[in-house]
Amino acid sequence: MKILKSLLAIVIITVISFSISGCEGSVGENCAQQDMNEILDCGIEKIVEVCCETGADCVYKYNGQDYPDTEAGLTNLADALGCTYKSSDDNNNQKELIFKSLIALKERVRYMDY
Numbered sequence: 001m002k003i004l005k006s007l008l009a010i011v012i013i014t015v016i017s018f019s020i021s022g023c024e025g026s027v028g029e030n031c032a033q034q035d036m037n038e039i040l041d042c043g044i045e046k047i048v049e050v051c052c053e054t055g056a057d058c059v060y061k062y063n064g065q066d067y068p069d070t071e072a073g074l075t076n077l078a079d080a081l082g083c084t085y086k087s088s089d090d091n092n093n094q095k096e097l098i099f100k101s102l103i104a105l106k107e108r109v110r111y112m113d114y
Contacts, residue, residue: 030112040083
């Protein structure tokens, strides 16, 4: 009976250990960068980075600040860049171009191998 209780205790501890470690899983994170001077007239280099983790939302990073992958986050990022669109003075066109560029960058990152 004493051996049975010891074996049962070992089995329970092992099962708990495996279940806890099984929940963690490996988190894969992929990131990519875009120099916004390639599409906008920013005057100086303005690097935006997007990082995506497996099973989580992507995050845009610029100048030490994180911006969520939401319309508000992209709007705040576009405002923070302060660049001028090369062929139009229309701010809405500028923001739309920034949005498209950043979303395309995010999609490339999201489909990288984890």
